[in-house]
Every structure is written in C-alpha cells, then in structure tokens.
Amino acid sequence: MALVGFEDALSVLTAGEVLGLPTETVYGLAARIDREEALHKIFQTKQRPFFDPLIVHLSESMNPKDFTIEWPEVYQRLAQEFWPGPLTLIALKKQSVSDLITAGLPRVGLRMPSHPVALKLISALGVPVAAPSANMFGKTSPTKAIHVEEEFMGKVSVIDGGSSEVGLESSVVGLSADNTLEILRPGIISRSQLEKVCSPLGIKVFSGTSQAAPGQLKTHYQPNAPVVLDLKSKSLSMSQTKEFEERLKIKNKSWKELYLNDNPTLAARELYSQLRDLSNSSENSAIWIPLDPRLKDKPEWEMIFNRLERAASFIFS
Ligand code: TXA
Ligand code: MG
Secondary structure (H helix, E strand, C coil), X not given: CCECCHHHHHHHHHXXXXXXXXXXXXXXEEEECCXXXXXXXXXXXXXXXXXXCCEEECCCCCCHHHCECCCCHHHHHHHHHHCCCCEEEEEEECCCCCHHHHCCCCEEEEECCCCHHHHHHHHHHCCXXXXXXXXXXXXXXXXXXXXXXXXXXXXXXXXXXXXXXXXXXXXXXXXXXXXXXXXEECCCCCHHHHHHHHHHHCCEEECCXXXXXXXXXXXXXXXXXXXXXXXXXCCXXXXXXXXXXXXXXXXXXXXXXXXXXXXXXXXXXHHHHHHHHHHHHCCCEEEEEECCHHHHHCHHHHHXXXXXXXXXXXXXX
C-alpha cells in the first residue's frame, strides 16, 4: 500500500526513506536533509541527474539563517510577506548543507510550503526535507496523491493532502551580485508582487531569466503524450493534425483538445492534472493546446507559458 497516514509518513521520513509529500504547489518527493543516503534515494527514485539542485523545505519554527551564511534584508521581507507559500529563495549555503542538494553550487534554494500536512510533518521530523517534484525526471509534476502512486508504480509511500491548490511549481528567485532580484523560475508569486517588497529597498526585479536556473532544461514537464502548443489556430482540423504528425514523426494519434481556463490561477491549478488525464485517456493520444499569443505579455500568464513551452514537443507559431 503506497498511501500512508501521518504517523507512518513520519516514520518513513525518520528512517531516511523518501515520501510523497503534498505541498500547495505540487507534490514533492521528500527526504530528510541530514542523511546523504536519504538524499541519494531521491535521485535514484526519480532518475534525476545530479546537476539539478533540490529545494529545501522548512517548517514555521525553522530559521533559514541556520542553513545559510547570508540572508539579505530583502529575503527577510520576502519571507515575511510570502512564507509559508510558493516562493523559493536562493541563498549562500552553510557548509553543513550537503552538496548533493545544491548540485555542488554555492547557493541553496529554501522555501516554507503552506500546505498544513507538509508543515506538520517537517515540524514533527525536526529536520527540513529536500523535495523535488514527485515525478520521473523531465516529466509532468504531480498535483494529486494518485499521480505520485502511479508515477512510481506504488513503490513510494505517499501521504494524501488533496489536490495541490496552486498546481505549478514555486517561483524561484535569487539576489544577484548587482543587487537585483532575478526570477529564475516564474510562479504564482508574480513579478509585481515581488516588486512591491523590493522597490522600497531599491532593489529591481528582473524576469526573463538571463541565465535559466540549473535544471530548467528546454524540455521539461513533459506528459507521456506529445503536446502541440498552438499559438496560431483556434480549432483543430484534420489537415492540421496530419501536418503536426509529420513534423513530430508520429502517426495516427488520437488528438485530444485542451482548452485552458481563461482565469490563469485556475488554468495553472488544472493544467498538470489535465495533461496527465489526457495522456492516459488512450494509448495513442496526442494533445493539442490552443493559446492566444497575446497572453504572453500578461504577467499572470508567464508561469503557464514557461511550463507549456517546455512541455510541448512542437510550438506552432
Ligand atoms: O513548488 C516547488 O518548488 C516544488 C515543491 C515540491 O516544493 N518543488 C520543485 O522542485 O519544483 P524541483 O526539483 O522539481 O525544481 C527545483 C528547481 C531546480 O530545477 C532549479 O531550477 C531550481 O529549482 N533551484 C533549486 N535550487 C537551486 C539553486 N541552488 N540555484 C538555482 N536554482 C535552483
Ligand atoms: Mg520538477
């Protein structure tokens, strides 16, 4: 049985095993940060390469300064405003933080999730957990306990915390040497929300990821069925599916149409679950997603474009 209750979940983490953990963004594959072998299990289970750093998750009584050698004023304010919540802050790590977590980089990503089950478990464990999204490397992140069970074929213990409310991974930000805050991965905490905290301190917010975060590969978040992101057409014709199939070197797919919700918050919440359901709906499916390219200029759609552009096998524009 992969689904476990609170006490068993705590025993799993205590014993240095990995656990499917609900968070408000997506489900994580968690392990305690103070045991190398537990961290190794994350990489083994996900088949994740070691160059992709992990995010450390804290509970409310934990202090980010215990894990970092520098915690700038702006981080203090950002944490005050957005923690617990979907914001990851990248800061210079203490030596005691394993290099496995940071992929050998000097900085570590920290966040305090707002999901009550995650907070309670980390607090009871007494040690932060490292948790990447609980999916095989490069695949779509899970937003329900059942997704995690299916992803690892029942081999990983999962605690059910319902559907993730945000539905996409946290915003990842880092203060650069020239005192600007860089958005390394856009999320539901938008640029303008960050600016409200940063501007009074004279700190500019830079999005557009001059240098993408490590692990932010060109292809990522990919469901099992190929995805076409269509920025040109509003409906799908037979001749068009033929063209897409030729381009993608695939044949006779059963094409599923995915129309995103007009509200970006709801679109984000549903997206990964919809991609999973459609890829699993028939063995030979392909997914077509039409999207108005003008939305790309709207800040609240940035996170959705960011994920879809990586999930897509082909972008029709
Ligand atoms: O919402 C989330 O952030 C979820 C939940 C489980 O908390 N976690 C998540 O983890 O999305 P993961 O491993 O799938 O993505 C972590 C990404 C890395 O691929 C990298 O892009 C960025 O966060 N990251 C983590 N540590 C970093 C570091 N030290 N420097 C730069 N980027 C970092
Ligand atoms: Mg991930």
